[in-house]
Amino acid sequence: xxxxxxxxxxxxxxxxxxxxxxxxxxxxxxxxxxxxxxxxxxxxxxxxxxxxxxxxxxxxxxxxxxxxxxxxxxxxxxxxxxxxxxxxxxxxxxxxxxxxxxxxxxxxxxxxxxxxxxxxxxxxxxxxxxxxxxxxxxxxxxxxxxxxxxxxxxxxxxxxxxxxxxxxxxxxxxxxxxxxxxxxxxxxxxxxxxxxxxxxxxxxxxxxxxxxxxxxxxxxxxxxxxxxxxxxxxxxxxxxxxxxxxxxxxxxxxxxxxxxxxxxxxxxxxxxxxxxxxxxxxxxxxxxxxxxxxxxxxxxxxxxxxxxxxxxxxxxxxxxxxxxxxxxxxxxxxxxxxxxxxxxxxxxxxxxxxxxxxxxxxxxxxxxxxxxxxxxxxxxxxxxxxxxxxxxxxxxxxxxxxxxxxxxxxxxxxxxxxxxxxxxxxxxxxxxxxxxxxxxxxxxxxxxxxxxxxxxxxxxxxxxxxxxxxxxxxxxxxxxxxxxxxx
Numbered sequence: 228x229x230x231x232x233x234x235x236x237x238x239x240x241x242x243x244x245x246x247x248x249x250x251x252x253x254x255x256x257x258x259x260x261x262x263x264x265x266x267x268x269x270x271x272x273x274x275x276x277x278x279x280x281x282x283x284x285x286x287x288x289x290x291x292x293x294x295x296x297x298x299x300x301x302x303x304x305x306x307x308x309x310x311x312x313x314x315x316x317x318x319x320x321x322x323x324x325x326x327x328x329x330x331x332x333x334x335x336x337x338x339x340x341x342x343x344x345x346x347x348x349x350x351x352x353x354x355x356x357x358x359x360x361x362x363x364x365x366x367x368x369x370x371x372x373x374x375x376x377x378x379x380x381x382x383x384x385x386x387x388x389x390x391x392x393x394x395x396x397x398x399x400x401x402x403x404x405x406x407x408x409x410x411x412x413x414x415x416x417x418x419x420x421x422x423x424x425x426x427x428x429x430x431x432x433x434x435x436x437x438x439x440x441x442x443x444x445x446x447x448x449x450x451x452x453x454x455x456x457x458x459x460x461x462x463x464x465x466x467x468x469x470x471x472x473x474x475x476x477x478x479x480x481x482x483x484x485x486x487x488x489x490x491x492x493x494x495x496x497x498x499x500x501x502x503x504x505x506x507x508x509x510x511x512x513x514x515x516x517x518x519x520x521x522x523x524x525x526x527x528x529x530x531x532x533x534x535x536x537x538x539x540x541x542x543x544x545x546x547x548x549x550x551x552x553x554x555x556x557x558x559x560x561x562x563x564x565x566x567x568x569x570x571x572x573x574x575x576x577x578x579x580x581x582x583x584x585x586x587x588x589x590x591x592x593x594x595x596x597x598x599x600x601x602x603x604x605x606x607x608x609x610x611x612x613x614x615x616x617x618x619x620x621x622x623x624x625x626x627x628x629x630x631x632x633x634x635x636x637x638x639x640x641x642x643x644x645x646x647x648x649x650x651x652x653x654x655x656x657x658x659x660x661x662x663x664x665x666x667x668x669x670x671x672x673x674x675x676x677x678x679x680x681x682x683x684x685x686x687x688x689x690x691x692x693x694x695x696x697x698x699x700x701x702x703x704x705x706x707x708x709x710x711x712x713x714x
Contacts, residue, residue, distance in 0.1 A: 256614055256627065260674075261340055261710035263626050264703050267674030268324075268347040270639065271700055273312060273382065274302035274354075284644035284670040288382035289389065292369045293357075296391045300369050303354030306458075307699035308637035310382045311375050314358060314367035315447065315458045318406040319502040320700040321351035322473070323574065325413035326508075327708030330578055332417075334711040344707060345417065352414045352429060355407055361395075362435045367403045367447060368392040372457045379638055379657030383645045386654065392451040400447025401440040405466035406505070408436035412473035419477075430477055437470050461503055464493060469505035472512040484522070487513060492527045496537040498550070499560055500571045502701040510535035511575055515582045539579055540592035542572045543605045547593040555618040555684040556608060563694045566613065566623060566679035567702040573609045574705040576602045577712050603713075610709060613676065618684040625698075626673040633667035634690045636697035640672040641690060662690055676702050 269282040273289040292312070293300030304320065306313045328335065328344045335341040358366040374387045394400035411433035418426040446463060448455025460466075468491055475483035491513055494506035513522070513531040522528045540546035542558060550572075551559040560568035580602035583589065590597040597605075615622040615630070622628035625635060635641070642652050642661045647669075652660070675698035680686040686695060 257610070257710050257714040258338055260610075260614060260624055260627050261335075261338055261707065261714050262343075263624065263674035264676075264707050264710060265340060265343040265347055265674065266626075267672065267698070267703050268304065268350070268700065270672055270675075271304045271306075272302075272350060273305055273310075282673070284646060285639060286383040286645045288385065289369070292389050293366070293391055295389070296366070296393075298360055298366070298391075299357055300354070300366060300391060302350065302357065303369075304351060304700055305382060306701075308635070308693070308697045309372070309375050310380070310385055310387070310638060311370035311372050311457075312354075312368065313372075313454060313458050314355075314365070315403050315406060315454065315460065316502045316699070316701045317351060318355060318403070318410040319505075320704040321348060321355065321410035322406070322413045322469075323571075323701075323704035324348045324351070324707060325410065325417045326574070326578070327704075327711065328417040329413065330581060331708040331711040334714065335708075338711060338714050340711065345421065347707075348414050348417060349425075352411060355410060356428070356432055359407065359432050359436060363396045363439050363443065364393060365395075365400070365404055365407060365436065365439070366391055366393045367400060367451050368454050371453055373453070378654035379642070379662045380654055381639050381642045381645055381652055381657075383639075384651045384653075392453060394447055394450045396443050398450035399443035399445035400450050400463075401444045402460040402463035402466045403447035403451075404436045404440035405463060405470040408433045408440060408470040409466065409473045409505070411436065412470065412477045416473075416477050433470070433474060433477070437467075437474060440467060440470065458502070464490065465505040465509065468494070468509040472509045476512065488522075488527050492530045494531075494534065496534045498538075498541075498548075499568050500538070500575055501568055507535060507538050507575055510538075511578060511582075514579070518582050518586050518588060535575075535579070536590045536592070539576055539590060539602070540594075540597065542576065543592070543597055543601070545592035545594040545597060551682070553680065553682055553684045555612065555680075557612045557617065557680065557684070558609060559682050562681070564678040564697070564699060564702060566676055567699060569609055569613070569679070570676065570702050570706040570709070573606045573709045576606050577709050580606070581712070606709060607713065610706070610713060613679075613706075617680070619680065619686055621686060623677050623679050623686075625675040625677075626671060632677050632686075632688050632696060634665075634688050634696065635668055635672050635675055635677060636690050636693045637668070637672055637675070640668045640670045640675075643669050665689075672698065674703060676706065678702075 415429040500507035580599040622631040
């Protein structure tokens with residue numbers, strides 16, 4: 228009997244130990260994913276690389292950007308697997324990195340990644356400040372997508388046109404101006420108390436850009452048609468609300484609150500939160516004000532909170548119009564770069580969980596109640612899928628785990644590093660020698676999250692599979708805060 232009890236105690240202790248090891252392993256995965264997600268942004272840098280650059284296979288590029296307009300537009304980020312600087316998604320990227328730094332500051336600091344996050348934000352905001360040359364002038368693109376996509380070249384070798392495109396009073400773009408305003412306002416909050424002078428500079432430009440967006444209204448692709456071929460905006464009212472919400476958070480100025488109160492109810496319940504559709508983001512920031520008692524739970528404010536929560540309910544499969552899921556449990560929004568929408572939804576749920584917790588509040592969905600812990604459980608289900616808990620047992624984040632995409636659709640990563648082979652790789656030569664090779668990329672694009680599997684959890688690891696195999700800054704930026712919160 229004693230021997231049997233001892234064995235049972237031993238087995239119980241062993242099981243407990245195994246659970247602890249499993250928990251530590253998961254914790255380590257989130258921490259590793261956080262670290263690598265920030266490395267990814269260093270691989271996407273354009274311009275003169277800094278002395279502390281950690282992605283060593285990259286080199287300087289785009290050093291004459293802006294020269295056709297006689298201005299300095301060196302710097303910023305390439306948006307995905309190509310060598311174009313699109314201002315619209317770049318601004319959203321910066322906004323989401325900044326939101327991570329604002330809401331998950333202490334988690335980032337605890338994981339020793341706050342400084343890297345601020346560096347990633349500043350690499351983007353320094354460029355956005357350069358692009359805003361006058362109160363009513365904003366440069367929204369460098370490079371041309373069509374000519375760039377006709378070549379497969381390292382950014383260091385680019386011979387494609389680096390034409391600049393802008394919006395101004397005669398050629399407006401409220402969506403682009405307002406998203407850039409949101410990015411700079413959010414970044415100003417992130418830098419407050421760290422670099423106050425820089426935070427104030429960001430806020431000055433943010434206010435000017437919001438004024439620009441309001442005064443001269445129109446969709447930016449009508450002024451920059453070449454951008455619309457790749458990042459066409461569906462409208463600009465969402466960006467105006469998004470910018471106003473961030474400016475209110477940065478300043479506390481009731482003018483922005485009054486604008487939100489007059490316009491915020493127009494968005495309705497949304498089916499996604501993305502680089503194009505910011506309504507959910509604005510609704511969540513308003514919901515935070517409601518939960519904190521800074522605005523009343525009436526009228527527009529109550530409407531926005533309800534709309535934000537309906538979106539979250541549909542993602543968590545407790546709504547009346549739930550987001551589709553793959554058989555393996557991944558949210559399925561659309562065929563092209565689905566993980567961008569998943570990562571953004573995961574961020575929204577993470578932020579909302581943080582807002583609910585201090586008030587012991589819950590969300591009342593059509594099919595049940597969601598607590599802050601329920602939201603975290605939902606977020607983990609999506610993140611764990613991305614990191615390998617899926618039918619293919621494949622991590623969709625490069626460098627995490629052992630089975631991850633090796634043929635990522637990315638020019639710089641797929642061609643031998645200029646550090647290893649300085650001879651230029653010409654436009655078409657890149658296709659014949661590198662794109663068409665059925666071999667792993669020579670350079671590790673750590674932290675890149677590809678577009679993800681199809682609606683049946685299938686994935687083909689091939690550079691030509693651009694809908695699923697191409698990573699983008701708009702995918703990784705929202706998930707930085709998610710990883711920090713889970714690590």
